[in-house]
Amino acid sequence: MGQKTNPIGNRLGIIRGWDSNWYGGNDYGDKLAEDHKIRKYIHARLSKASVSKVIIERTLKLVTVTITTARPGIIIGKGGQEVDKLKEELKKITDKEVQINIFEIKRPELDAYLVASSIARQIESRISYRRAIKMAIAAAMRMNAEGIKVMISGRLNGAEMARSEMFKEGRIPLSTFRADIDYALAEAHTTYGRMGIKVWIMKGEVYGKRDLSPLVGMDKKQSKSAGSQKPAGAGKPRKRK
Structure with a gap:
């Protein structure tokens, strides 16, 4: 008797990319468990923000978390305060620097x-x-x-x-x-x-070659990472002497 497979997993590498992008060595299991913990935490904390996908990329010292949402304003907050809080909370989970990207789901x-x-x-x-x-x-x-x-x-x-x-x-x-x-x-x-x-x-x-990124067709709203804040006085015009 035939069984229906997951349509997303069945198309990985064909017309769809992965939601976790990193290479794991001996600590592969720890990274996988940490990804699950990050996604579970974000969906619980941002339950009213209509969060869909959480895409995680890793380098040696940085974890990039991309959140797709229908309500980006709730995640960003006034002046980016909420996204700064979320970044600090995720740093405690990962013990690494965290960058957060937010993409809006148009439909x-x-x-x-x-x-x-x-x-x-x-x-x-x-x-x-x-x-x-x-x-x-x-x-x-x-x-x-x-x-x-x-x-x-x-x-x-x-x-x-x-x-x-x-x-x-x-x-x-x-x-x-x-x-x-x-x-x-x-x-x-x-x-x-x-x-x-x-x-x-x-x-x-989908016909022809396709970008396998799951973020195709989405608008980027904000990116927050360690050291991304502008120094005091940056962007202000200099006075001529």
Whole structure:
């Protein structure tokens, strides 16, 4: 019996790049665990900032953390105060200098993780799962998605026996490697237990050579790193004698 693989992992190196970019030696396991800890911390701390991907790059003395979000203003804060606090907190986790880059997601309706998280939050707020899913599908199709599929599993409407339901519109060609399909999983914690929400979004097909960076098409909002602050008086015009 055929099983469906993760569409993102299935396309790595073909039309999609990795979310962790570094070389590990004997401490590979420690770095991998640290990446997981960083992502978990950022998603928990910035739960209201609509954070999607956290991309981590490492050099010998620097860890570069790139955050993709639909609400960059919450992460940056007034005058960059919040992003400075986050940088200091991540330095304590990694024991290295940290640089933070923030990229804005222009169309959050086409980001599978943000769509799944939005459906989960609505279910936790006691909104009908059918209504939440149909609204998400309609919003994605309005933003010119070629297809979207949503599967929800759990004790739907408080039923005694757990079951799964699937909603689909458009096409989702999982076997076509050039198909740009975004996939994500989120969980809703309700009084009846946990519900799992899986989302597949078909954005189009990729022909020819493609930039494998997961940041294609995003706007860079801010970059904060150690030593990036301007010295006092920098940028001010000099007075002529």
